[in-house]
Amino acid sequence: MHAHDFEIHDARFRALLLPDAPLEKLYGDCLWAEGPVYFPAGDYLVWSDIPNSRMLRWVPGMGVGTFRANSNFSNGNTRDRDGRLVTCEHRTRRVTRTAHDGTITVLASAYHGKRLNSPNDVVIKSDDTIWFTDPDYGILSDREGGIAESEIGRCNVYRISPHNGEVTLVADDFVKPNGLAFSPDESRLYIADSAASHIEGAPHHIRVFDVVDGKLRNGRVFVEIAQGVPDGMRIDEHGNVWTSAHDGVHCYTPDGELLGKILTPEVVANLTFGGALRNRLFITANTSLYSLSVAVRRFDSS
Template sequence: MADNPLYDIRDERFRTLTVGSAALEELYRGCRWAEGPVWFSDLNCLIWSDIPNERMLRWTPEGGASVFRSPSNYVNGNTRDRQGRLISCEHGGRRVTRTEYDGRITVLADSYQGKRLNSPNDVVVRSDGSIWFTDPTYGIMSDYEGHKAEPEQATRNVYRIDPLSGAIEAVVTDFLQPNGLAFSPDQKQLYIADSGSASHEVPSHIRVFDVADDGTLRNSRYFCSIDNGNPDGFRFDVDGNLWCSAADGVHCFAPDGKLLGKILVPQTVSNLTFGGPKKNRLFITATQSLYSIYTTTNGVQYP
């Protein structure tokens, strides 16, 4: 059987991660910039953001797509905490929030050292309950994905919210525009994408840091670069392969940073997550649409 044209195979290991007969399914079309997918296993649904349309959408296998929240305050990235609550990055409010079980919104972070955050972008939760998020300026650069404003922070930082005190600490301050982030499967490393300047010129790489027991980051080093577009959101599978968004699709990198292959997508990919009952279905947000494709591997869930 001929190779599936959806796949750009650079290393034979990639072939073992993909289903040769799988189709790239378009589950929904109608977004202006789809982002922030998060899978809810207990509810068998996916929630994602449509930032410029200021709404969040929900997809279920039985019912398809529907509006989850509108207006959303220009929510971008989403994840869940250790209690299963939704954690979101709001461009509009320039803050990180938690949706309580009864629907109330709790503000977790909106300033640092007395100055407003830029526009929180993506967020992950570690097993100790700490919340980590990136804070580039994309949401305040124009009125398209938020409210145009001048940044108050001198740098574009990555922050950690302490699970006990709620204190906010800047753990990385030397990125041009920190974007997607994810922990390795054993949570001993944190990977962070730098999507470069406001004009998306440089850089387009992912760096990796060792995570100390006290939450500090050490030993910053280069992991990989995206050869088409810029890295945005990404996730790991259980074997430590990194699946990253790019302009031409999803790029899969081995634990040593080697590009194994690509899943080609007809729209610029912004983010992705593994979901489904077996965590072997890759959900992809790409400009106007939500896509999915099955893999032979399983995604790491945090939590």
């Protein structure tokens, strides 16, 4: 790896890097790249280009093509335990699941009869519950969805039951909740608040909660992001938190110590681990998709 591609803040960060691995630019024709998700069964990556209302797919050796031409201004994506795509859509203000045959099912579009704002990011727990954030970015302008008033009046975090589809409120004290990720043992849930992107003096931190019987307890600030705001994040097999920031990807220990940074030419929105060995870090940053092989894997391969 090239020295200019990273900052070492703690010697332990070196053990997570591959010294000769370069930061590669895989694609560069997006307006705002987001929501990367890797599919090991097909060895390909899907991600969102929000303002272009499309989803793209990168396949090793074949390059980039269109995955979905009209994505309803999709943002965050993940895959469930059956390998199906789960997507947050801004324009339709819903969370959907795409079956292997292409059939799309709406998982959530309202809470207590009121339309969601614009679901942003989504993760799935091992019990098949689906957790997602619902800030208002997609209804603030037509560029990322469609201008509208919030029917709920707040930006919350929700959980969807895999049994009856019930949408349950799990956190209502965020300004603009964004990326989220579980710790390897699922005892913790990390949630970014990126409100400083639009509101001066607003939060630009990641909070962490204890997960107890499907509820969030003991919320506290995990880290403040000094450069820009936190957006999407992923957790590696050791419990380290890899989060997006203005200057690249920041890596923190489970105790909140900054280990180091992967520096990127553009503002990072999101990231995920993938590749045959699960150690290839895919980074969506402003107009581009980057990748970097590292010496650690995401804990659950998704």
